[in-house]
Amino acid sequence: METSAFVHTVWREIKGNPPDRDQPLIMEAPQGSDLYELVAEFGSWAGRHRNLAAGGFIDPSLTERTGLPLVEPFGAGELLEMRGWGYRNRWIGCGLVASPHGPRAIAVIAHRENPASAGFPEGASWAEKLRIITGWEPIPGPRVDWPTIEADLGTRLPSDYKEIVNLFGAGSFDEYFELAVPGGPGAGHNPWKRYGPDLASGGLLPWGWSEYELGLMWSTGATDPDEWTVVTQSEGEGEQQFDCGAGEFILRMLTDVQLGYPMSHAPGHVFVSYGPPDF
Incomplete structure (x- = not known):
């Protein structure tokens, strides 16, 4: 069985029945x-991994x-090596374990508690609420130079959006939609630079998109960027306006079934990291 075929087999297990809470599933990879x-x-489908064990040393802070x-x-x-990903209600890992015939590669599927089961702390920001429902733990990396970005654009950007980008970086929520992150894949250093002239007339400024031809915009009519509201554009629904900012809209998109987005029916939520920005 080739590597890709083995990963496909693991993926079928992940899509199947939930893992046993007390007994993780360990799958041996093909020899070699x-x-x-x-x-x-x-x-390629779970995003940036975490190093849980290396050289026989397990991270004691896990x-x-x-x-x-x-x-x-x-x-x-x-256990010699382990790389891991949080994915909805599962943990997924691949690594190396010691055996009489030398190290052998394995995959592990384990139960993952719903990170939002305890609810939200009082006063939690939209970014923190998104972190809780996805179970995301920030991965250290370079930070976006917001003062330079905003100077090029000629305006501040909404605080909730910047907090989300600082916490999550470039990536995808529920493998459904992505944020416009400076330095992220396909975004360039400043994805908004060419929109500067439109802002003077209260135009639309994009901040996210989905693979299903859904565009997420800010309506920039308010003087204070923290009061910019969300506008969505799609081929089927046309243009729709929402009286909330980006952070609240993302949370509702993931959890509010009344909005009608498919992720709101998912058993759990995930953020798939694309890695640190490329500055």
């Missing part, structure tokens, strides 16, 4: 499988929120 090829294959269920099944000295 290369860990880095496996990580690349998993990463918790239920950061991938501990993927390393718990292994005894002392057994």
